[in-house]
Amino acid sequence: MESFELHAPDSAALADAARHWRAAYVHIPFCARRCPYCDFAVVTPDEQVGPHRRYVDALVSEIGMEPHWQPLDALFIGGGTPSQLEPDQLALVIAALAERFGFAAHHEVTMEANPEDWDAETADGFLAAGVNRVSFGVQSFDATVLASLGRLHNAEQAVDAVHVAKAAGFDSVNIDLIYGAVGETVASWRATVERGLATEPDHVSMYSLTVEPGTALSRAVAAGAPAPDDDDLADKYELGSEMMDRAGLVRYEVSNFARPGATVRYNMTAWAQGEYLAFGLGAHGHREQVRRRNVRRLSAYLDMVESGNRPQAGADRIGGWSREVERVFLGIRRAAGVEAGSAGAQLLAGADGQRLVGAGILSDDWGRLRVLRPLLTDEVSRAVLSLSP
Structure with missing residues (x-):
């Protein structure tokens, strides 16, 4: 490695x-x-x-x-x-x-x-x-x-x-x-x-x-x-x-x-918001900015595949602002944190971000966001998901 x-x-x-x-x-x-x-x-x-x-x-x-x-x-x-x-x-x-x-x-x-x-x-x-x-x-x-x-x-x-x-x-x-x-x-x-x-x-x-x-x-x-x-x-x-x-x-x-x-x-x-394929019952994947999910019922999965069809239950394209928010949402779970980017900058400039930083829950280390109290990651996540362009 x-x-x-x-x-x-x-x-x-x-x-x-x-x-x-x-x-x-x-x-x-x-x-x-x-x-x-x-x-x-x-x-x-x-x-x-x-x-x-x-x-x-x-x-x-x-x-x-x-x-x-x-x-x-x-x-x-x-x-x-x-x-x-x-x-x-x-x-x-x-x-x-x-x-x-x-x-x-x-x-x-x-x-x-x-x-x-x-x-x-x-x-x-x-x-x-x-x-x-x-x-x-x-x-x-x-x-x-x-x-x-x-x-x-x-x-x-x-x-x-x-x-x-x-x-x-x-x-x-x-x-x-x-x-x-x-x-x-x-x-x-x-x-x-x-x-x-x-x-x-x-x-x-x-x-x-x-x-x-x-x-x-x-x-x-x-x-x-x-x-x-x-x-x-x-x-x-x-x-x-x-x-x-x-x-x-x-x-x-x-x-x-x-x-x-x-x-x-x-x-x-x-x-890291990287790409991964997904196969099998109920599996979720991410490729080319599209998040796909398979059907969850076994008989439906088998029937679709055996008929030559992909067993998808749905797909959502994640681009623009939604993709930027998702990047921060995923990245803050990691100990090394995530680059703030435009979504992180908006979070830090707002009342929620200032409160989280002031409470010692979130840090801004030279443009990199890190959650300092892992138990409160969900609180930071909610603030990230509330951001709008």
């Missing part, structure tokens, strides 16, 4: 490079069951339409419909649960992308996986398929919290999965953690972070539990179940961030922490 990426997880130079990277997202929707907090395009066993191979074949066909492009610097295979596929099935998808677009030198291929799907044979299979980075949906190492989140693995399986992946030779291993679940105390959150860090991951993504409309969690909260508490979430974020820093994982985005050299290229491309 480039030399600037070896010194720090984020920098202005890295952002400049990421703006020109090319990436792709592939969605694998299959899950053993739907987690109560999840609002992604997910297909459980009782909702499947045909075998997994039918979906894989549709993905390969959809990839073939996309106009040729530059070689890919990053590929992210998310879900759902990509590890529900067999390695040879995922290999077909990666091979189709390689044939259609090619991969750049030092490219990154990430797949998400659940710990209960993972063993040495599986790891070797996905490595041979072309995956070089794996992200485990660990979420917690506490049995009570795992149950409340609807997860099927236990703490021991999560630890074993990370160890197996590292032994297999993946370039980078990530663990996802969620804080704020019912039954989680500050002490149990601390224990989860400690146990996660003890596995020596290269990267950690740390998310607050969010109540999304239409989920089982939102229905439970509407019926009287406790919602995540803002003060509790803030305390746990600060605790987790401090523990990451002491362990040598540096925050480079609000929720993402990495060791030097382990910054995620796909993430950086998206936050």
